[in-house]
Amino acid sequence: MQLRKLLKLLIAGVSISSLAIAGCTTQRQFDTQSPATTSSTSVQSPQRQPDVPYVPTPQTVVDRMLTIAKVNKNDVLYDLGSGDGRIVITAAQKYGTRGVGIDINPERIKDANNNARQARATDLVEFRQQDLFQTDFSEATVVTLYLLPEVNLKLRPKLLKELKPGTRIVSHAFDMGDWQPERVEKVDGSTIYYWVVPDKAQ
């Protein structure tokens, strides 16, 4: 029993450090003018502990993820665990895409809203403080992820059940187990995975 507990803790520790390494090896400055940083005033706590720590995707990787998914102005993009909002805001700025960012941490939502205001993208983007496992993201035509391997795996059935066939999913750094991606690409030391939701009959 003790040994199993110890093993679980060890696995969680390794996953979190791999996320930090994936994020830090290629860290770049966020592109929008003067990005907002976390404010020290009126800090709220998340409704529960986040499943994943906050590590931003480098801007070069964000740009490539959007290119790989062929994001355009007719899409509705959901970033599940949206951090400072950079993926959703970049899609709005570059392609005129409507986007929704979901984050469980109110500080991240505050930062993302500030960044959206500074980027003058508030007419296209929206940030919701929600648990991504409780979120209805069925309207999405593109979903972006930068989570953890076990969180991707836990999310996979919900993605396959709720998303329309043809919806594109792009993940920074982590795959989805035995669901083979259609494309895998390396950018500045980061790996990007790309899937398309299959027809329900498959």
Ligand SMILES: C[S@@+](CC[C@H](N)C(=O)[O-])C[C@H]1O[C@@H](n2cnc3c(N)ncnc32)[C@H](O)[C@@H]1O
């Ligand atoms: C690694 S960061 C990625 C941020 C952003 N998507 C990016 O690529 O720059 C993961 C984010 O997921 C959020 N998060 C963790 N667990 C969550 C949950 N259950 N529901 C919603 N957001 C969550 C964290 O607060 C954090 O901001």
